[in-house]
Amino acid sequence: MDTKRLVVAISSRALFDLDESHKIYEEQGTEAYCKYQIDNEDVPLAPGGAFNLVRKLLALNDNNPNTPRVEIILLSRNSADTGLRVFNSIQHHKLTITRAVFTSGSSPYRYVAPFSASLFLSTSPEDVGMALDAGIAAATILPSHVGNNNHSEELRIAFDGDAVLFSDESERIFKEQGLEAFTENEQQTAKNPLPGGPFKDFLLALNQIQTEYDEDESPIRTALVTARSAPAHERVIRTLRAWGIRIDEAIFLGGMEKGPFLKSFGADIFFDDQEQHCMSAMAHVATGHVPHGIANEMKKKD
Structure with a gap:
């Protein structure tokens, strides 16, 4: 191993x-x-x-x-x-x-x-x-004084999907062409795994440690917390399957505010590329902004 x-x-x-x-x-x-x-x-x-x-x-x-x-x-x-x-x-x-x-x-x-x-x-x-x-x-x-939201010794890490775990390929379509074009693209490419984003290898490394334990005894728990909703969920699930990665919890919010869900998950940290999601998260959990992808490119141009 x-x-x-x-x-x-x-x-x-x-x-x-x-x-x-x-x-x-x-x-x-x-x-x-x-x-x-x-x-x-x-x-x-x-x-x-x-x-x-x-x-x-x-x-x-x-x-x-x-x-x-x-x-x-x-x-x-x-x-x-x-x-x-x-x-x-x-x-x-x-x-x-x-x-x-x-x-x-x-x-x-x-x-x-x-x-x-x-x-x-x-x-x-x-x-x-x-x-x-x-x-x-x-x-x-990001600056946060929320303290320890997860009082167990289990390490809990939450990730956004597009432009963090995955490339921003699909998010570019959403930003440039709108929700309808994004949804249509995700349905048409549902069986095609997304390219990896900047945090793919880190998640793989965490998953490698997880595999050394029985599933109910792992000291690490991971979550995908994404603004995606059905039917755009299928491509995400198939991508993780193709990578051989187990995500313990997947939360498809369809645009709802992420902070309260991250608090319920008990995240020790959450990683997201979009500042508005980070602002929601940091009121509840420690948060890392990933300045990557089209959302951040557009912000630099403003």
Whole structure:
């Protein structure tokens, strides 16, 4: 069995709540920020938007400490000096993160590929966009203070479909030609699997870990939460079947607001390409915006 490790790269601001520190940086400059971090380097940082995701990913190693299935890499714009507070916070929260890069203000995204990361999470849309352009699954972690919506130790991850798990091929038809043309196309191509989107390989890696457990004992539960409705559901189901991927829950909302359904699912994080869906989601669960596909191309043109 392929036991390739799942590697996730994350920025310090996605892992921890650095809002107060960042405000000092923006208002008072680099020198004041550095002094603040050094003065407070023994004060643990509070969890950030992706903290629960990271904690539960690392917990997947508990059953196999000698052959860990997941590794978290810290990529930070801090310097090594100011990054000491981040490492102290990692130790305080008992997170087994040992590899890190501190870039002293420059973009750390260029280190995602050398670490063979399957996913990059950051609060910087620019860094995320560059990672996506390089063919790496990436999302901008949005500010949220909803806390832990999933109180079990089970890791629950929810994905949008088009432009996230799948390509934006069908979404382009919807945006450019309307709902009727989209529906007709999906009916005509129902038996043709959709091309993969930026998060396909990450979902495959999660699914690989899931297959190591009996279905009712898996520590991971996944959900597809999509604005699609019947009859556009068939192509999605057949695509996942063709990929050999098991999605535990599939929610076809037909345009309804996603947030309440994500809360009911208990998502530790949700990934979506469209900002309006992210705004709905972040009121209920930790959310990552995937700035990919036609919806984001159109926004750049506005």
